[in-house]
Amino acid sequence: MTNPEKASLNEHILxxxxxxxxxxxxxxxxSVKDILAIHRYIFQDTYEWAGNYRQVNISKSGNTFLPIQSFESGEMYLNSLITEFHKKANSRDELITSLSKILDNLNYFHPFREGNGRTQREVIRVLALSKGFMGQIAPEINAEVYNLYMDGTVYGNLEKLEQLFDKILIKI
Incomplete structure (x- = not known):
């Protein structure tokens, strides 16, 4: 096993x-501050910058993410979506719509250098939980969930994200 492989395995375990x-x-x-806290908690053993915004502009596979110069307005907008979710998303259909918007915008924001996907999935899980639903996005277990998640987030496809949430949201 090479050092990068060992580091990756170690990160995965932690x-x-x-x-x-x-x-x-x-x-x-x-609020977004809670999203930063989730990232900090998940990655505290791995990255010294866990829970802090990235300091550089990034892109992945040709898709650019929110420029760091726009983080303040991005944070304000995401906070408004989260507030609206807590106030108005009460039916399953409203949850599907609201969670899709939050995930789409959080993915575009891409606030961290690494760990955005795992943080996003935890954010969605706890938001669903706050409304009495299980909303576990487990792309590693289910190919259809993986494809909906990737198509929805990579291409900003709200319809795919709504299909994803329709598939995974279960009342508890």
Whole structure:
């Protein structure tokens, strides 16, 4: 095993343990500050910058993410979506619509250098939980969930994200 492989395996083990901890003691999401806290918790053993915004503009596979110069307005907009979610998303259909918008915008924001996907999935899980739903996005377990998640987030396709949430949201 090479050093990068060992580092990747180590990160996977440490972050998986932290995510399991969050299943028992979730950090509830009321603002972007809570999203930063989730990232900090998951990656505290791996990155010294865990829970802090990235300091450079990034892109992935030709898709650019929100420029760091726009983080303040991005944070304000995401906070408004989260506030609206807590106030208005009460039916399953409203949850599907609202969670799709939040995930789409959080993915475009892409606030961290690494760990955005795992953080996004935890944010969605706790938002769904706050409304009495299980909303576990587990792309590694289900190919259809993986494809809907990737198509929805990579291409900003709200219809795919709505299909994703229609598939995974379960009343508890």
């Amino acid at each position: 972050t998986t343990e932290r995510i399991l901890d969050l299943n028992l003691n979730p950090i509830m999401v009321y």
